[in-house]
Amino acid sequence: xxKVTQAQTEISVVEKExxxxxxxxxxxxxxxxxxxxxxxxxxxxxxxxRRNSFDEQNEISGRYSWNFQKSxxxxxxxxxxxxxxxxxxxxxxxxxxxxxxxxxxxxxGTKLQVIP
Amino acid sequence: xxxxxxSPKYLFRKEGQNVTLSxxxxxxxxxxxxYRQDPGQGLRLIYYSQIVNDFQKGDIAEGYSVSREKKxxxxxxxxxxxxxxxxxxxxxxxxxxxxxNIQYFGAGTRLSVL
Numbered sequence: 031x032x033k034v035t036q037a038q039t040e041i042s043v044v045e046k047e048x049x050x051x052x053x054x055x056x057x058x059x060x061x062x063x064x065x066x067x068x069x070x071x072x073x074x075x076x077x078x079x080r081r082n083s084f085d086e087q088n089e090i091s092g093r094y095s096w097n098f099q100k101s102x103x104x105x106x107x108x109x110x111x112x113x114x115x116x117x118x119x120x121x122x123x124x125x126x127x128x129x130x131x132x133x134x135x136x137x138x139g140t141k142l143q144v145i146p
Numbered sequence: 147x148x149x150x151x152x153s154p155k156y157l158f159r160k161e162g163q164n165v166t167l168s169x170x171x172x173x174x175x176x177x178x179x180x181y182r183q184d185p186g187q188g189l190r191l192i193y194y195s196q197i198v199n200d201f202q203k204g205d206i207a208e209g210y211s212v213s214r215e216k217k218x219x220x221x222x223x224x225x226x227x228x229x230x231x232x233x234x235x236x237x238x239x240x241x242x243x244x245x246x247n248i249q250y251f252g253a254g255t256r257l258s259v260l
Contacts, residue, residue: 039186063246073254075189075236080248121188131196131243132177136188 032057034124036137043112044145051107051140053122059083064098064105065123069139075121081105112144148173152237152252158260159224159231167222167255169237176242178220179249182206183234192235195220196243224257232259 033056043049055064062083067075079089081098089096093110109116122137150171159165171178177196181189191204195214209228214220220239224231235255240247 034188061245065248067251073234073236073256075238075249075251077248077250080246082246125245125247127245131194131202132240132245132247132249134189134191134249138186138188 032059032124032126032133032135034122034135034137036120036122036140038140039138040141040143042143042145045114046111048108048110049112049142051109051120051122051142053105053107053137055103055105055122055124057124057126059126061127063125065125065134066096066105066107067121067123069119069121071118078107078120109142112142114144114146117142117144150237150239150250150252152235152255154255155253157255157257159257160260162226164223164225165257167224167235167237167257169220169222169252170218171220171237171239171250172218173239173250174217175239175250176217177240177247178214179238179240180204180210180212180220180222181236181238183236183254189236192222194243231257233257 035054064081066078069075095108097106119139119141121139125134153168179194180192190206192210193212195201211223237252238249240249
């Protein structure tokens with residue numbers, strides 16, 4: 031069975047602070063994919079990044095960066111110099127193949143509030 | 147503009163009533179999904195469909211039904227058998243059912259019980 035743990039339920043930071051959102055996953059599959067999605071107040075989940083289990087390269091995209099470590103089964107997300115527009119719920123998700131379809135397990139989400 | 151459209155945005159159900167949530171996509175995706183989101187919980191899969199005229203139960207299918215008569219459409223019916231329907235419902239689609247695929251989401255329907 032797969033499991034995704036986002037231990038931080040809510041985080042508040044002051045604008046321009048850096049913040050890291052933690053994600054720990056469990057799976058026995060050797061091939062899997064990890065995702066981060068952002069859910070703004072409007073409701074729809076917006077895709078941010080995807081990593082596969084064979085690619086441990088960290089990635090940076092503007093103010094966003096992701097640290098994937100298989101040794102600790104973690105896929106953490108850092109926002110540098112946070113802005114009010116970053117306020118949202120962030121979901122980490124694990125996708126594995128399952129009988130020909132995509133079985134996705136979502137974490138419970140971390141609500142980030144950036145205070146001006 | 148390609149995307150997923152869910153309607154209505156808000157829906158109210160009376161006891162004993164069935165209600166249907168609409169999900170339409172113009173992304174030409176084969177796979178479509180319905181998730182339920184409750185406060186403080188992650189998304190839980192209700193039903194998914196890999197192709198027209200085929201769909202499978204997810205983790206919490208009881209009290210729900212779906213159809214997939216057209217590629218673009220995947221409506222979800224919340225039946226009277228679903229005793230706790232109040233939740234936020236999200237529809238998603240992906241190119242196909244491979245694990246690597248990104249899922250694209252609609253803006254959701256918030257269902258409440260009167």
